Amino acid sequence: MRKRTPLAVMATLILLMITLVAPLIPMSSASAAENKNLIYDEANLLSEQEISELNVLASQYGAERQTDFVIYTSNNEEHKSEKLLTEDFYDDQGFGYDKTHGNAVILTIDMYNRKMYLAGFYKGEEYIDNGRADKITAKIAPDVSDGNYRLAFEKYLELSYEYMDLKPGVNPDNILFKTWFQLAVSVAIGGIVVGVMTHRSGGRVTVNRATYEDSSNSSVIDRQDRYIRTTVTKRKIEKNNNNGGGGGGGGTTRGGHSHSGSSRSF
Secondary structure, three states: OOOOOHHHHHHHHHHHHHHHHOOHHHHHHHHHHHHOOOEEEOOOOOOHHHHHHHHHHHHHHHHHHOOEEEEEEEOOOOOOOHHHHHHHHHHHHOOOOOOOOOOEEEEEEEOOOOEEEEEEEOHHHHHOOHHHHHHHHHHHHHHHHOOOHHHHHHHHHHHHHHHOOOOOOOOOOOHHHOHHHHHHHHHHHHHHHHHHHHHHHOOOOOOOHHHOOOOOOOOOOOOOOOOOOOOOOOOOOOOOOHHHOOOOOOEEOOOOOEEEEEEEEO
């Protein structure tokens, strides 16, 4: 048997170490992301499985938007306002994807006051401004009122993720940003293009009404439509006064961190 040189032995050992260590690197990064706690259910509104699944979703969305998406439920034993409750929670926990007290969006469910508060900090404040925060709380309020907390929290995460992909100042409910509208426009344009191509491929049609009409023996006479009246029916549109309406706006925490905000009853 040929004796292996020290260089060959060293190369083999290095290759073995790379083979053993390399798989651990991505696993460690992924594990760290998954272990970051973003769901604080102090009011016990969710099951352990729901907390775990929402935490994974929040981590995935947060990584793409570089923002912590946080859910906080509380019985608010100190009887603070829902706004102050959220502000103190941000100060105490130091949320931020990029740094301590950095980019974050927090949805607080205050079970004492029966109110929710949505706040955006730093990048979250820029993209989830007061107007967009009002839209999100309005859309999840019916589910929160009905006790469908998991569904409400999923909607909050999905809407925040969606809105943070749109430039600040743009109305996220604009029909131009709706997938179904973009698909319909694409289908319509495709149909027009196909129709034009089909029309041109068939040649020009030279036959018209005059080709077969005997104008000297035509029995068609002139007719007129006479306008008589217009009938207008009025119907009262009921206003939806449920869920307390949005409002509250943003502010600054006691730790000096500016934020946007929306408060809504449920």
